[in-house]
Amino acid sequence: MTRKTVLITGASSGMGYAAAKLFAKRGWRVYAGARRVEKIPGGANIYALYLDVTDETSIRNFAQFAISHAPRIDVLINNAGYGEFGPLEEVGVQRVRKQLNTNLVGASELTKLxxxxxxxxxxxxIVNISSIGGDMYSPMGGWYYVTKHALNVWSDTLDSEVRQFGIRSVIVEPGGTASSWSEIAMNNAQANLRENSPYAKLTEAMVTLFNQMNSSTHATSADLARVFYQAATDTIPxxxxxxxxxxxxxxxxxxxxxxxxxxxxxxxxNQLLK
Incomplete structure (x- = not known):
């Protein structure tokens, strides 16, 4: 019986790292991509590959290696992403482009291949890792939420186009997860503040709120990896x-x-600003 093959982006930490380990443990051939290749889990069935989802050449090299190396491609998990938090007025355009390219455009380009x-x-x-932020929003996370709302619409549209070929595109929406995501997002929120920013108080309040929420979460990366696996293998997704x-x-x-x-x-x- 031919082993199934999965491609996973953002596999050097968090949910992507846990998913690479889980799929490999269950006998899948795993092509795991990340910029920090040394952080990707090792072991049988895992091919650790350099991947920068904001770079077209890197995306093409990653996909071509897997396609030429594996007998088939069963699942692609578009997991790479991060939160570019900060006031919409003050987040610079280069950071906006990086957020869009990482969370949305990179997934689209790899899927095309x-x-x-x-x-x-x-x-x-095609399993696209969105967020409950794909259905809601809060202050300071505008561009992040834009990418996740867009990813949801993109995935649903893709699903309507490729079902005729026996292919499905689905969304996983993690909520609060015990990972480094929140810390990175909150660090970005503070880094994006301009000197004497009128949003300083709101940003500080949101950082405190997110940190409190993150400390009470019970979902681990391993928990979400199992959800990834279900999304990848359900007979009727x-x-x-x-x-x-x-x-x-x-x-x-x-x-x-x-x-x-x-x-x-x-x-x-309003309560946070009091």
Missing amino acids: VLPTMRKQGAGR RHRYFYSLGDRLLGHFSRAHQATFHSLLNVVT
Whole structure:
């Protein structure tokens, strides 16, 4: 029996790292990509490869190696991403472009390269790692939320186009996770503040709030890796995958009651500024 093959981006830490280990443990051939190749897990079944999802040549080299090396491409997991937090007025355009290229454009470009192979096979699965931030938003995270909302729409549109070929495109929406994501996002929020910024107080309040939320989360990278695996292997895939019922309900409430969510968010923001 031919081993199944998965490509995973952002595999040097967090959920991507845990997913690479899980798929390899279950006998999959894993092509794991990240800029910090030395941080990618080693072991049987894992091919650690350099990948910068903001660089076209790097994306092409990663995809071509996997396609030429493996007998088939069963799953692509677009996991690479980060949070470019900060006031919309003050986040510089270069940082905006990096956020868009990392969280959205890179996923699109890599997907384009594997789709012809999946189409020839008559099967394949694109698993896009979004966030509950793809259904909601908060101050200081505007560009991050833009990329996750866009990734959701992009994935759903892609799914409507490629189902005819036996390929599916699905979304995983993690909520709070015990990882370095929040620390990096909050560091970015502070780094993006200009000197004497009028948003300093709000930023500090949001950093405190996110840190408190992060300290109370119970989902680990290993927990999310199992959700990745389910999204990759379900015979009849769903459009959305969540780790917890709370994440699912929060996403549903945000989508179904946007005006109410916006009003509640304004109340919370006003309280933070007091």
